[in-house]
Amino acid sequence: MKGTNLGEFEEVVLLTIAALTDEAYSVAICDEIDRVTERKVKLGVVHAVLNRLEKKGFVKSELGEATKERGGRRKRFFTVTHAGKVALTKVKAQRDELWSLIPDFNLKIA
Amino acid sequence: MTHPAGHRPPKWANRLLEWYCRPELLEDLQGDLHEYFDRNVARMGYKRARINFVLDVFKFMRPYTIKRPTAIYQLIQKTMLTNHVKITFRNLVKNKTFSLINIGGLAISMVICLLSISFISELNSYDKFNVNHERIYRIQSAYQRSGQPVLNLASSSVYTAKKIKNSFPEVEDLTLVTYGFQGNALTANNDYVSLNGHWATESFFNVFSFDLKQGNPNTALKEPYSLILTERIATSLFGHTQAVGKTIKLQNDREYKVTGIMANVPANSHIQFEVLCSFKTKEIEERNNERFDSWTSLFNHYTYLLLPQNADTEALEAKLINLSEEENAKVNNRSIVLGLQPLDKIAIGTPLMNDLGFSMDQDVVFMVIGLTFIILLSACFNYTNLSIARSFKRTREIGVRKAMGSTRAQVSRLFLTEAIVISILALLIAYPIFEVTKGQVLSFDSELQQAISFETSPKLLVTFVGFALLTGLMAGFLPAVFLSKTKVVNALKGIFSRTSTTSSWNMRKALLVAQYTLSLGFILATTISYSQYKYALDYDLGYQTSGIVNVALGGQDAQTVINEFSKHPQVLGISKSMLTLGTGRYLDFYGHYQNSSDSSQISYNIVNENYLPLHDFEFIAGSNFDKESELVGQSSIIVNEVLLKRFGVDSPTEALGEQMVLSGNKYRIQGVVSDFHSSSLSDEIMPFAFLSTGGFPNASNTLNLKISNDNLTETMSDLKGIWSTIDKAAPFEAEFYDEQIKQTYVSFFSIFKIVSILATIAISIAALTLLGMAIYTTEIKLKEISIRKVLGAQSKHLAYHLSKGFLYPLVLAPVIAIPLTYFVFDEFILTGISYRAPIGILELSGGLAILALIVVLTVSGQIFKSVRANPGATLRSE
Numbered sequence: 001m002k003g004t005n006l007g008e009f010e011e012v013v014l015l016t017i018a019a020l021t022d023e024a025y026s027v028a029i030c031d032e033i034d035r036v037t038e039r040k041v042k043l044g045v046v047h048a049v050l051n052r053l054e055k056k057g058f059v060k061s062e063l064g065e066a067t068k069e070r071g072g073r074r075k076r077f078f079t080v081t082h083a084g085k086v087a088l089t090k091v092k093a094q095r096d097e098l099w100s101l102i103p104d105f106n107l108k109i110a
Numbered sequence: 111m112t113h114p115a116g117h118r119p120p121k122w123a124n125r126l127l128e129w130y131c132r133p134e135l136l137e138d139l140q141g142d143l144h145e146y147f148d149r150n151v152a153r154m155g156y157k158r159a160r161i162n163f164v165l166d167v168f169k170f171m172r173p174y175t176i177k178r179p180t181a182i183y184q185l186i187q188k189t190m191l192t193n194h195v196k197i198t199f200r201n202l203v204k205n206k207t208f209s210l211i212n213i214g215g216l217a218i219s220m221v222i223c224l225l226s227i228s229f230i231s232e233l234n235s236y237d238k239f240n241v242n243h244e245r246i247y248r249i250q251s252a253y254q255r256s257g258q259p260v261l262n263l264a265s266s267s268v269y270t271a272k273k274i275k276n277s278f279p280e281v282e283d284l285t286l287v288t289y290g291f292q293g294n295a296l297t298a299n300n301d302y303v304s305l306n307g308h309w310a311t312e313s314f315f316n317v318f319s320f321d322l323k324q325g326n327p328n329t330a331l332k333e334p335y336s337l338i339l340t341e342r343i344a345t346s347l348f349g350h351t352q353a354v355g356k357t358i359k360l361q362n363d364r365e366y367k368v369t370g371i372m373a374n375v376p377a378n379s380h381i382q383f384e385v386l387c388s389f390k391t392k393e394i395e396e397r398n399n400e401r402f403d404s405w406t407s408l409f410n411h412y413t414y415l416l417l418p419q420n421a422d423t424e425a426l427e428a429k430l431i432n433l434s435e436e437e438n439a440k441v442n443n444r445s446i447v448l449g450l451q452p453l454d455k456i457a458i459g460t461p462l463m464n465d466l467g468f469s470m471d472q473d474v475v476f477m478v479i480g481l482t483f484i485i486l487l488s489a490c491f492n493y494t495n496l497s498i499a500r501s502f503k504r505t506r507e508i509g510v511r512k513a514m515g516s517t518r519a520q521v522s523r524l525f526l527t528e529a530i531v532i533s534i535l536a537l538l539i540a541y542p543i544f545e546v547t548k549g550q551v552l553s554f555d556s557e558l559q560q561a562i563s564f565e566t567s568p569k570l571l572v573t574f575v576g577f578a579l580l581t582g583l584m585a586g587f588l589p590a591v592f593l594s595k596t597k598v599v600n601a602l603k604g605i606f607s608r609t610s611t612t613s614s615w616n617m618r619k620a621l622l623v624a625q626y627t628l629s630l631g632f633i634l635a636t637t638i639s640y641s642q643y644k645y646a647l648d649y650d651l652g653y654q655t656s657g658i659v660n661v662a663l664g665g666q667d668a669q670t671v672i673n674e675f676s677k678h679p680q681v682l683g684i685s686k687s688m689l690t691l692g693t694g695r696y697l698d699f700y701g702h703y704q705n706s707s708d709s710s711q712i713s714y715n716i717v718n719e720n721y722l723p724l725h726d727f728e729f730i731a732g733s734n735f736d737k738e739s740e741l742v743g744q745s746s747i748i749v750n751e752v753l754l755k756r757f758g759v760d761s762p763t764e765a766l767g768e769q770m771v772l773s774g775n776k777y778r779i780q781g782v783v784s785d786f787h788s789s790s791l792s793d794e795i796m797p798f799a800f801l802s803t804g805g806f807p808n809a810s811n812t813l814n815l816k817i818s819n820d821n822l823t824e825t826m827s828d829l830k831g832i833w834s835t836i837d838k839a840a841p842f843e844a845e846f847y848d849e850q851i852k853q854t855y856v857s858f859f860s861i862f863k864i865v866s867i868l869a870t871i872a873i874s875i876a877a878l879t880l881l882g883m884a885i886y887t888t889e890i891k892l893k894e895i896s897i898r899k900v901l902g903a904q905s906k907h908l909a910y911h912l913s914k915g916f917l918y919p920l921v922l923a924p925v926i927a928i929p930l931t932y933f934v935f936d937e938f939i940l941t942g943i944s945y946r947a948p949i950g951i952l953e954l955s956g957g958l959a960i961l962a963l964i965v966v967l968t969v970s971g972q973i974f975k976s977v978r979a980n981p982g983a984t985l986r987s988e
Contacts, residue, residue: 026142043142044169051135051174063137069148073141 006058006087012037013049014058014088018080025064025075026050050078058084117156119147119163127167131175139170190520194527201528208500208882209532212493215878216536216581217543218871219489224544225551226482227577228570232562233470236378236457240319242416245282246453247423249274249413249430250462256443264412264462264469265289268403270448271413273433280426283416285310285317289466290410291387293360294839295347302839303346305360307385309392317416318381324354325370334390338370343384366391377563380456380467405437406444412466414453423450468561481868488628488872490585491621492879493529497589498618499886508593509601522590529586530579537578554860588617619919622883625876626923626961627930632869633957634931638949639865642940643858645791645947647851651692652786654726655847659826660690661813662843666836668810674832680818680825685720686803686810690847693854694790701772701799703757710756712772713788713796716810718803722748722783724816731762732781735802745805746780747772753797754782772799790854791945814847873964880916880968887912888976896981908977916969924958 006014016032017024026046033041053059064075080088127140143166150159179187202209237243249266271286288309294302314320315327322330323341330338337358344353357365366387375382396402417423430448438445451459461471508521548564663671672684689697702709719735735746747770751762759765762782770777777799785795803810817825826844833842852859888895895908932949940946 026138027145043146043166044172047139047142047170048172048174067141069145070141071144073137073144075141076138 006091009045010049010053010058011088011091013046014053014080014084017059017078018085018088022077024078029078053084054078056083057081058087117148117151117159119144120160123164123167127170130171130177132177135175139175143167143170190523191527194524195531197524198528198531202532205500207885208496211878211882212496212532213536213539215489215492215875216533216585217539218874219485220533220536220540220578220581221543221547222485222868222871223482223577223581224540224574225548226478227573228544228548228564228566229478229562230475231570231573232378232564233458233475236468237380237453239376239378240453242317242319243453245417245419245421246317247415247417247450248453248456249415250449250451251408252447252449253408254445261464262460262462263408264451264456264465265408266411266413266448267405267408267446268411269405269407269437270433271411272403274413274415278426278429280418280421281415282418283313283316285314285414286389287311287314287381287412287414287466288389288392288410289412291383291385293385295358295360297347303343304839305343305385307383307387308381309387309389311389314386317414320375320379321373323351323371323373325372327370330370331386331388332390333367333369334388334394335364335366336369336388336391337366338372338386339368340372340374340384342374344368344371377561378457380465380469382467406441406446408446409464415450426450468557484628485868485871485875486581486584488625488875490581491625492875492882493532493585494588495618495621495879496882496886497525497529497586498592499883501589501593502890504593505596505601508596509598512596512598513602518594521594521596525590525593526583526586529589530582533578533582533585534575536581537574541574554863555856592617618883619915622879622916623919623922623926625872625879626919626965627927629869629873629876629964630923630927630957630961631931632865632872633960634927634954635865635935636862636869637953637957638931638935638947639858639862641947641949641953643855643862646855646858646945649787649791649945651851652727652784653691655692655851657816657819658725658847659815659817659829659844660847660850661815661829661833663811663813664837664840664843668813671813671833671836674836675813675815675829678825678828678832680821680828681815682818683720683724683816685724685814686718687721687812687814688716688806688809690812690850691715691786691788692790693850694792696789696793696796698796699773701770703759703770704768708757710797712753712799714772714799714801715788716801716803716806718810721814722800724814727786728784730782730784732766732779734781735800735804745775745777746802747777748781748783748800749779750783750795750798751785752795753799756797770799772801777801787945815844873961877964877968880965881972884916884969884972887915888972892976892979892984895976896979896984899977899981900985905977909973912973912976913969916965920962920965923961924954928954 012033013029016029016036020028020032026043029050030041030043030046033039033046050059050061054061058081059078060081061076061078064077066072066074124140127143128136131139143163146166147159147163150162153159154162237246240246248264249270251263251266251270252260253263254260268286268288271284274281275284291305291307291309293305295305297303310331312329312331314331315322322338325338330336339347339353341351344351347353347358348356351371353368353371356368358368359365369388372386375384393402401407417426427450430450434445434447451462456465456469458470458472458475461469511521511524512518545566552559552562552564661671661675668686672686675681676684689695696713697715698711698713700709701712717735719737722729722734730751732748735748749765749770754762754765759768765779765782768779770779783800786798788796788798815829829844830842891912895912898908898911935949
């Protein structure tokens with residue numbers, strides 16, 4: 001039963017792919033995570049996660065067209081699958097529920 | 111490829127990525143890395159970007175990126191391997207001579223390799239049985255008396271140990287081992303058994319992991335007069351090992367209680383003992399000796415620390431240095447600097463003086479590894495050379511293989527398989543030889559014999575097999591690269607591309623030069639070390655040593671022994687001395703001449719009036735000591751010329767009757783002897799003074815017996831008989847003076863023996879190569895020779911034509927070998943030896959002549975055979 005759960009970083013990557021829509025390939029995903037979360041992510045880590053997500057069936061990928069940069073190599077573009085969308089929504093629902101349970105004053109930043 | 115400004119990532123890294131990465135991931139991953147590369151070029155420059163690219167390629171080697179071999183690929187691999195092994199064996203059988211030469215050459219050198227592998231792995235295993243071996247450190251002391259060189263000692267003082275114990279909380283535990291516990295114990299059947307061992311503090315078993323079979327490890331060494339025995343010594347004392355609680359009475363009439371029995375000390379422990387006595391005993395015995403726990407009394411005690419995991423050793427060393435400085439401020443004229451030595455660096459490490467047990471200089475270990483590697487390399491050259499020489503015969507085979515679809519990698523694999531099979535066969539021959547010779551090798555050196563057992567463990571056997579595989583790869587590498595290059599079309603047509611044959615011919619010549627050079631180097635090393643050994647033995651020390659037997663008194667009263675020995679008719683004279691000269695040991699103190707304030711280090715010996723005449727010392731002024739009995743309380747000395755020169759005294763007669771102050775006492779010069787070698791030929795002649803036993807009645811511990819040459823063995827056994835009536839426990843320790851001197855130079859002799867064996871091996875391998883090449887050359891040129899002969903060539907020209915390929919390298923070899931060998935000996939092996947045998951033309955040219963002779967003998971047989979062959983027979987057979 002591989003892959004009913006989403007790890008924290010897996011969730012971030014998956015969300016980023018969804019956010020980037022047509023431009024979601026590894027380097028762009030890296031940059032986007034970098035920009036939003038302000039943490040340095042290694043390409044190697046992102047690659048490994050993408051590979052894992054694809055195995056779990058949350059994303060699918062196809063090669064794009066030949067490019068001029070990248071030494072002429074094609075990019076692999078990722079899109080979120082139905083299963084991926086379901087997983088994301090589920091996570092969000094869980095989070096929302098937890099948020100709704102928190103009394104107001106507990107989150108006031110002193 | 112579109113990279114801005116022509117900046118490209120390293121090609122090889124790119125290839126590596128393509129090689130290991132799964133095809134479905136490759137394009138994307140490669141693209142990503144290139145994109146990052148372009149960015150990095152802009153951000154941190156071209157060079158750094160390339161480095162980063164390489165790092166990234168390695169970082170991406172992960173389980174999910176690495177190619178998995180397909181089933182069909184694996185199947186092909188297996189089939190090809192079977193095929194390669196089959197072809198290998200067919201080739202071995204087909205070319206029996208070559209197979210024998212190859213396997214033989216490798217096997218010979220492998221014996222040496224197996225020896226040094228097991229030697230080094232055994233050294234490496236030293237002290238590793240201690241569970242905490244990585245955390246145990248020994249305190250070492252750099253000791254210096256003012257104006258003298260620093261002595262690096264393995265020992266430290268009781269004072270230091272106590273100080274560390276009380277004021278260094280970061281040290282987890284500490285044990286102090288004091289060297290030299292000795293005693294004779296009476297057994298049940300009234301024999302004496304001598305007990306040898308150390309004193310140790312009660313925490314001994316907390317630091318070390320010796321196996322205490324009976325007794326409590328925490329308390330066994332707590333009480334004074336407690337003893338722990340090894341099982342071996344307990345058995346010889348009591349006949350069994352159930353001895354805890356028994357008492358043992360030693361010679362000094364003290365009763366000791368056995369508080370523990372431990373397993374015999376492992377052979378690979380640097381501390382060796384049969385008995386451990388509680389340190390409290392030593393403290394009680396030394397209670398009146400105020401120097402016992404002084405800062406500078408550091409020759410008998412060894413401090414071992416157990417540090418916590420990940421301890422900061424640098425901080426500890428800094429603290430030790432601080433402690434040293436504090437203490438040094440309190441004493442005059444000497445300084446001690448403490449340091450830490452890891453337990454794992456004791457058996458192989460920097461040599462220290464005064465070591466407790468066996469230790470091997472790491473430079474020697476490196477030398478052993480180096481020499482072994484050279485020998486192995488030589489055998490690999492042999493293999494490479496012959497394989498490439500024979501390659502012509504196999505070009506067609508390679509052509510066919512390639513035409514059928516073999517890749518270059520597969521052809522290379524064929525040759526690697528061959529080399530590995532041959533190397534494993536060589537191992538099968540080498541291993542039994544190793545088992546037989548290992549005992550012989552150890553007998554070179556008595557110290558090694560005790561320290562190394564050469565036991566064959568399963569782990570060692572696995573190492574041997576791994577080593578054989580590695581050797582195969584090494585030997586097969588060049589042939590694989592060379593032969594797999596062959597082009598299909600040329601091979602099938604029987605055309606050898608000109609460039610490849612000439613380059614392989616040049617390489618073979620280079621290999622031959624390398625082998626000649628090695629052989630010549632070893633021959634030279636053999637002659638040099640032997641002549642140094644002979645030189646040292648034949649050197650005129652300045653006194654007579656032949657016919658003199660030195661007997662250790664071992665605490666017996668000298669006069670009693672002299673009285674008994676002098677009754678024997680073959681004993682011509684007896685003298686007493688403190689030290690045996692010429693064996694590398696010396697005693698020294700500081701002294702000065704008259705009232706001069708200029709003091710100097712002076713070696714000395716304490717002897718009686720018979721000593722100088724008995725050894726034929728040559729007096730150049732003054733006279734010998736008076737009779738010992740009349741000399742009591744008097745203080746005459748006899749000095750050598752160098753001493754007078756040191757203090758600027760011109761004529762020996764002038765010095766007679768003058769006063770010298772030695773170590774604070776006043777002496778009168780009674781005689782002057784001509785210079786002699788007091789220590790060994792490694793040292794310069796030192797200022798020397800003979801003191802009389804009259805002033806030091808208890809100082810002599812050796813008797814020098816001049817005995818007549820007739821019936822030597824009988825005399826010796828008589829003397830032994832006489833000794834046993836005087837001392838019932840201690841054995842008769844007597845040695846011929848000449849033998850003792852020989853022992854002093856035994857290291858030269860060991861070098862000579864080792865080098866001569868290596869020389870023999872290097873030469874044998876080179877000869878094997880030569881033989882193989884000669885057979886091959888004559889075989890391939892048989893037709894050419896016949897045609898030349900038919901056209902009228904003379905035999906001598908033909909012989910020259912065939913042999914010049916072997917002779918030219920012979921001219922080149924000495925040009926490399928002679929300076930190299932001379933340099934190695936001059937810089938490394940003979941440094942620190944003041945009196946050296948000259949290395950002459952004779953030794954050098956002699957070595958060359960031997961090598962030339964071997965070359966000519968090996969090659970000429972083959973050449974004459976082919977020159978004398980009947981051309982008609984050869985040419986007709988086509």
